[in-house]
Amino acid sequence: MGAPIVVHAPSPTGGRRVTARGEILGLAYDDRDLIEFLRRSGLPDAGRVLDDPQWVEWRGGRAHAYEAA
Structure with missing residues (x-):
């Protein structure tokens, strides 16, 4: 099973x-x-898991990059 949180590829508008x-x-x-x-979804220490692949999967771009594709 993959990470429960997915950050999808940047959209064309950012x-x-x-x-x-x-x-x-x-x-x-x-x-x-x-x-x-x-945090709103119930994960109080969210900042600690952003780079943990067991929690977060970054798809279609660099992690922490949000600019338009």
Whole structure:
């Protein structure tokens, strides 16, 4: 089974869709947005897991890069 959180490829207009177990959490434009989405979904220490591949899979671009594709 893959990571429960997926940060999808940057969109053509910027930002990255974020899903947790298939549920869309929102469109993140930076790590602060991503951390806030994860915190709201019940992960209080979200900032600690962003680089842990067991928690987060970064697809279609560099991790922590949110600019337009």
